[in-house]
Amino acid sequence: MAYKHLFFDLDHTLWDFEKNSSECLADIYDVFEFKSLNISTLAEFQSEFSIVNKRYWTMLENNEITHEELRRRRFRDTLNNLGVVADDSFGLKINEYFLGLLPQKAHLIEGAVEVLEYLLPNYELHIISNGWQDIQVNKMKSSEIHHYFGEVITNELAGTRKPNRRIFDYAIEITNANIAESLMIGDNYEADILGAINANMDTVFYNPDGIPTTEKPTFDIKRLVELKNIL
Structure with a gap:
C-alpha cells in the first residue's frame, strides 16, 4: 500500500509522557511540600499518580467521565490513596499547576x-x-x-x-x-x-x-x- x-x-x-510528567511531579512534590503531608518519598507519589492517571484516561476514552472530572479527581485520588485528605478544590489546584508546567517539558x-x-x-x-x-x-x-x-x-x-x-x-x-x-x-x-x-x-x-x-x-x-x- x-x-x-x-x-x-x-x-x-x-x-x-512518563519522563516529562515525572519531572513535573518532582516539582509538585517540593512546591506543595508533600513530604510534610507524610508522603514519604517522591517515587511513591509518582507511582501512585501514574496508576490513577492511566485509570482515569481509560475511563475518559470509554466515555465514563468528562475531561473536567479527570482534571478534578486524578490528583485528589492520588493523595487520598496515599493517606492525605484532599478535596476536589485542592486536586484541581495541583492539576492546574501540573498542566502549566507539563507542556514546557521536551523529552x-x-x-x-x-x-x-x-x-x-x-x-x-x-x-x-x-x-x-x-x-x-x-x-x-x-x-x-x-x-x-x-x-x-x-x-x-x-x-x-x-x-x-x-x-x-x-x-x-x-x-x-x-x-x-x-x-x-x-x-x-x-x-x-x-x-x-x-x-x-x-x-x-x-x-x-x-x-x-x-x-x-x-x-x-x-x-x-x-x-x-x-x-
Missing part, C-alpha cells in the same frame, strides 16, 4: 526525531490526540517537533475522542486524505489501533512492551525506528 498521510498519536508515542520517545526527519520528505504528517488542544500544541513546540506536522487534531476540534471513529473520519476530512492511503500510528491499543481499525484505517501499533492483541494491527513495532522498515 502506498501511504500518503501518516497520523500519529502524541503522548507515549512521540512525546515521552521525546527514543528515535522520534530520527523517524520524523526520515518521513517528512515523502509523507503528510498529522497528529490525532485525545489531549487538550493548547497543551498538545505547546508540548510539540517545547520539544521542537511542531514543524513536522500539518494538522493537530484533538477531541476539542473533532467533538469526540479516540476510539470513536468520528475523530478519524474528521481527520480524513480536514486533511483531504484518502482512507486507503492513510496510516494511524499509536501506542494505545484500544484508542489508537481499534479505533482506527473501526474507521477502516491501516495501523501501526507502537508496542514496546509486546502486549498481545486480539485484533491484529497492520504492523506491530517495539521501537519507533522500525517505521523506517515499513515506510
